[in-house]
Amino acid sequence: MIKKDKIKGVLVKIKKDEIKPISKWHCRLVNWSFWLATTVAVVLSSVFFSVILINLFEIPIETIHHLQWGRYLRLIFEIFPFVWFILVVVSLVLSLVAFNKTKYGYRYNFILLVSGFLTIIFASGFVFHGLKINKPLREFSENRMPRAFKKGPFDKTQNAIFIEEGLLGGEIIEKGENKIFIKNLVDEKWQVDFDDETKIKRNVKFDLGDQVIVVGEKRGKFLFQAFVIKNIENCPNSRMPKASLR
Amino acid sequence: MKIEIDKSSDEDLVKMVLENPDNLKFLMDRYWQKLFWFVRRISYFSAEDAEDILQDVFLKVYKNINSFDDSYKFSTWVFQITRNTTIDAIRKNGSHPREVGIEQGDLKLILAESGIGIEQQIINKEKLAEAEKILNSLPLKYREVMVLKFLEEKSYEEMMDIVKKPKGTVASLLNRGKAIFLEKAKKQGLFLKN
Known part of the structure; x- marks a missing residue:
């Protein structure tokens, strides 16, 4: 009896409150909006990751040989842009949440899903980096965003750390026999010695005003022994601003 | 008409509901009792509260009937809505002492079906009541x-869609639930052997 009354009550309420089923179109739209949110979050995460790649590639990979793994990884840690990394993680989490809200999203194993999304983000990040989509964002962040976004080997605050770890960047202001003098970002004049064992990349002409990266070792106050000398232009991702050298 | 309704599939009844909301009564009639016991077994609600929850469930069924698609069984879909509505009601009401839930008849069935294997060893009513208490004290999940x-x-597959969790998670929840039950049963000396 109660059951019948309750059933009747449902039907009466539907009529009384003029309840109508939500349209199919609306249901689809909700599902699509979650798919769209997932896609947007994954794309954003990939773009943020591609900005991280700019930083990581600023230290030329071939310098591992000279810097050795320990120093190389320490430098990578120094230039690692944690703010962008947090943005990657936040976007990833948002994409997972949005995907979970799609019609069958909950059916997939969480670890499998995270691995899949990370693969997509890494792959697209490299593609975006190749297409240089990340450059405008990086330039925007250079000018408009807080300091934490700007971390890099050519950041003035980090210059000293890089010299200690064996990486010196600057503009050639004088040259002598087997040595050059360069002025770095903080206007210090460094003597850089090189010898037959020093690997000098092809484009390095030692013209005054040229900007170079020197991989080597600090030997004394403002004295540096070079193992590798590269032109800034050899580093495709380098963002060492000329203006800041002058 | 009665015979036709009984023979109709759930999906046919859904189509009938879309033509006329009054036809919802056939679906309600078919599922009311099953869902009533489902609500009672997973919650502490009284019969009256469970009936109220079912009214909400069928209002939601009607409102969302266009979102039902054939890749689900209707029963899976309606269990999913019932589960969500019950959980919402539990949250809304806060925690209450569990007066009902899984009863002794159901308990014997769970013990037998789950292969927990202590149903033969629980000989008296007192011990069965203890086991019932343990089962009802398990977290809802x-x-x-x-x-x-x-x-x-x-x-x-159906459970995965009802609780909206991956199949692996459902399987591990089931195993974990059984393991917790056994552990507590052992602690309380529900086994004759040992």
Whole structure:
């Protein structure tokens, strides 16, 4: 009896409150909006990751040989842009949440899903980096965003750390026999010695005003022994601003 | 007409509801009792509260009937809505002492079906009452999958869609639920052997 009354009550309420089923179109739209949110979050995460790649590639990979793994990884840690990394993680989490809200999203194993999304983000990040989509964002962040976004080997605050770890960047202001003098970002004049064992990349002409990266070792106050000398232009991702050298 | 309705599939009834909301009564009639016991087994609600929850459930069924698609069984879909509505009601009401839930008849069935294997060893009513208490004290996430599997006899695929969790998670919840039950049963000396 109660059951019948309750059933009747449902039907009466539907009529009384003029309840109508939500349209199919609306249901689809909700599902699509979650798919769209997932896609947007994954794309954003990939773009943020591609900005991280700019930083990581600023230290030329071939310098591992000279810097050795320990120093190389320490430098990578120094230039690692944690703010962008947090943005990657936040976007990833948002994409997972949005995907979970799609019609069958909950059916997939969480670890499998995270691995899949990370693969997509890494792959697209490299593609975006190749297409240089990340450059405008990086330039925007250079000018408009807080300091934490700007971390890099050519950041003035980090210059000293890089010299200690064996990486010196600057503009050639004088040259002598087997040595050059360069002025770095903080206007210090460094003597850089090189010898037959020093690997000098092809484009390095030692013209005054040229900007170079020197991989080597600090030997004394403002004295540096070079193992590798590269032109800034050899580093495709380098963002060492000329203006800041002058 | 009565015979035709009984023979109709759930999906046919859904189409009929779309033509005329009054036809919802056939679906309600078919599922009311099953869902009533499902609500009672996973919650502490009284019969009256469970009936109220079912009214909400069928209003939601009607409102969302266009979002039902054939890749689900209707029963899976309606169990999913019932589960969500019950959980919402539990949250809304806060925690209450559990007066009902899984009863002794259901308990014997769960013990037999789950292969926990202590039903033969529980000889008296007192011990059965203890086991019932343990089962009802399990967190909802374990109890609901045990109810779905052993009392509602749902497949893993259906359970996955009802509780909206991946199949692997459902399986591990089930195993974990059984393990917790056994552990507590051992502690309380429900086994004759040992």
